[in-house]
Amino acid sequence: MEEPSIEKSMQPSLDAVEEAVRRALSHTVRRPLVVGLCGAQGSGKSTLAAALANRLERAGIATAILSIDDLYRTRSEREELARRVHPLFITRGVPGTHDIALGLHVIEALEQGRDVALPRFDKAHDDRAPPAVWGKAGAATQVLLLEGWCIGARPQDETELASPINRLERDEDPQGLWRGHANAALxxxxxxxxxxxxxxxxxxxxxxxxxxxxxxxxxxxxxxTVPPEAPGIMSDAALARFVEHYERLTRHILTEMPARADLVIALDADRRVRKIMEKS
Structure with a gap:
């Protein structure tokens, strides 16, 4: 099977990540090796994960991908969270809107050498997909790629939550209940x-x-690629508001995580690699 084509700008990232994964595999006997791949929206992390999984599989290294986006709580669960805690929790994305126990179940099953179903989330219907269409990770899985926009993130200090960071927080979370609950969940x-x-x-x-x-x-x-009336399509104004849900934690990750990540791939505005840094 040939390696699928990827953007030329992504090749250095793919090579660096593969090298880091192979090195980690050679130094551990624990299975699966859980690789956390964190990247902001649009950074190319999902494409990179898919390309890496394909490359490892071709080399005989059984690999599975679990996206944090597939761990979202069901629509009904988020509706309850929105009623009980804050209306902004109806929008999936921030900590508190994921079923973390489901993710831990996947890892624990693989650690115990069992096959396990990989959950899927249907974004078009804003709800968890039925189990019949879930994926599967085999008992022999050697590498689990855990990818997502806030993978590996750490919470902020409570003092940092006091002031709103954007218009969404100022107008819709003036008391800080939403961001406080999300930070506590994290x-x-x-x-x-x-x-x-x-x-x-x-x-x-x-x-x-x-x-x-x-x-x-x-x-x-x-x-x-889709009709204008397709579910989930947003205007630029709606999109700007949507991204504001992620702004606080994204800024925090970009400030805090580089000093402790095992591998940092710094990108420019065109997603080209500016620098690759490994933890010494």
Missing amino acids: AGEYQHLFARIDLLILLAAPDFDTVLGWRTEQEHELRR
Whole structure:
């Protein structure tokens, strides 16, 4: 099977990540090796994960991918969270909107040498997909790629939550209840999931403004491929508000994670690699 083509700009990232994974595999006997791949929206982390999985599989290394996007709580669960805690929790994405126990179940099953179903989330219907269409990771899985925008993130200090960071927080979360609950969730059960990561890799955007540009590009591409009335299509104004849900933690990750990630791939605004840094 030939390696699928990827953008030339992504090749250095793919090579660096593969090398780091192979090195980690050679130094551990624990299976699966859990590789955390963190990157802001539009950074190319999902494409990179797919290309890496294909390359490892071709080399005889059984690999599975679990996206944090596939761990979203069901629509009904988020509706309850929105009623009980804050209306902003109806929008999936921030800590508190994921079923962390489900992710831990996948890892624990693989650690015990069992086959396990890989959950899937249907974004078009904003709900968890039925189990009949879930994927599967075999008992012999050697590498689990855990990818997502906040993988490996750590909570902020409570003092950092006091002032709103954007218009969404100022107008819709003036008392800080939403961001406070999300930060508490990140400090709690999310850390149990992230503690299972053996190798943490960060695709680092140059700044948050670039992230908004990347996400806008994605939405414009989507508009060209689906009917205007298709579910989930957003106007530029709606998209800007949506991305504001992620701004606080994205900025925090870009500031805090580079110093502790095992591998940092710094990108420019065109997603070209500026620098690759390994933890010494």
